[in-house]
Amino acid sequence: MATAKASKRKTVAAAPSSVRPKCAARPVRGKRLARNRRGDTGPAGSIRARNQARILKAAEAVFAAKGLSGATTAEIAQRAGVPKPNLHYYFGTKQQLYESVIRNILGLWLGAMDEIRPDADPAQAIGNYIRSKIRYSRDWPEASRIFAIEIIGGGKHVMGFLKTNLRKLVKEKGEAIRAWAAAGKMDPVDPAHVMFMIWAATQTYADFAAQIGAVLDKNPRADDVFETATETVVNIVLKGCGIAR
Amino acid sequence: MATAKASKRKTVAAAPSSVRPKCAARPVRGKRLARNRRGDTGPAGSIRARNQARILKAAEAVFAAKGLSGATTAEIAQRAGVPKPNLHYYFGTKQQLYESVIRNILGLWLGAMDEIRPDADPAQAIGNYIRSKIRYSRDWPEASRIFAIEIIGGGKHVMGFLKTNLRKLVKEKGEAIRAWAAAGKMDPVDPAHVMFMIWAATQTYADFAAQIGAVLDKNPRADDVFETATETVVNIVLKGCGIAR
């Protein structure tokens, strides 16, 4: 389809002599042609929305496997089924595309945290939080991997998020945990480190899937792996924190 | 020093006209000049050993921060304080240098596992294992990060290690854990998943140091962070597995 259409268009720079007049009258360069990125969402751009989604999805896969520097725009474009300039048309530079992908991911991070509230039962709250984090590792492993690579590399694209949103969240949820401990519902653990432990233990099923699959000699995405994983992590964390059920 | 010596050597290709005779009589190409990489160790090559160590150390730092594809040979060479061709002289290609770095890291991995033996006391054995893994995360965070990036990317350079050495190790140590459970010394947990959890919870202090530092608003390498981390992880895992102390 695309090829058929493309064949109609004739190339113009096919002058056999390789002189090329070097574009004497370049467009002013500075006005920048006002890259038309409009309000981003909105019904007026269904083509825009569709293509952006395709490109973002492809970019997610490639960034997850190879990181920012290892990913090539050509591979992302091919995976998305669009020519490379199209990608730049929608997202500007590779950096900006990466930042768009990261922004998507951070939204999901915060959502899962809502489970933990001081008025809830700790076994329910923390248990459900762990379950949802492991489910998330199974269903969106690529998001987790991109985040992991980003943090390992120093996290400079997410430092703002970490120092504001996430820090605040840890403080809030930490208060809940401290309140539970004060009420004798659990041991007086260090809330932040417990959260680090939960994050690590749950995200490892996305980030280190290759290792887990190799060691278990199983498909790491198999249901029984995730069931045993969930059970193990929930049991150890709850019992380890002295939370009765 | 190096510069002073270099200034003595005169360039030879500085013919002002840019013709360059194109090296008509190239050395046969095929005999390959027998890249002299000797037995690798040995006292006869103290220069070799020193330079290889410098380069490996620099490579470790750069690979840990940027991964295989993000690292440039120029940056590694600069960090090592040697010119780029020197790096190729000792290690061949970037790939091969990377594999050398990886090989170094895998050695450390196995060493730390020796702690776990069936005849030991589980609280001691597992507790010490966790302590040594966290210490390792503090002292060699770069090794952990390289390993993490490698696994996230699919682990193709370490798959052999994972499917043989590590799988065997997990099976062996798993037997020990099962034996402890059978003897009533701990709960009947799934050994492999407990190990995954321990690895995740300990390595996170190397791999995710940037996140931990940002959330805690502290230097993530500070002693008190590591002490609280160790205490938290040891307590939760031991208690969570029903191991009395």
Next chain:
DNA sequence: ATTACTATTGACCGTTTGGTCAAGTTTTGC
């Protein structure tokens, strides 16, 4: 001192890569 080997390095090269451009087509608003 001669020889043989090891180590050092400036200059270079082919390829890959992110990004641009201008000419084209399609869609939208009126």
Next chain:
DNA sequence: GCAAAACTTGACCAAACGGTCAATAGTAAT
């Protein structure tokens, strides 16, 4: 139905990169 805006894309480029080479310098054994 037409003009403006949005979208598409082959061809291209400069910079960066991994890697090579041949000339040179240092070192050790005889």
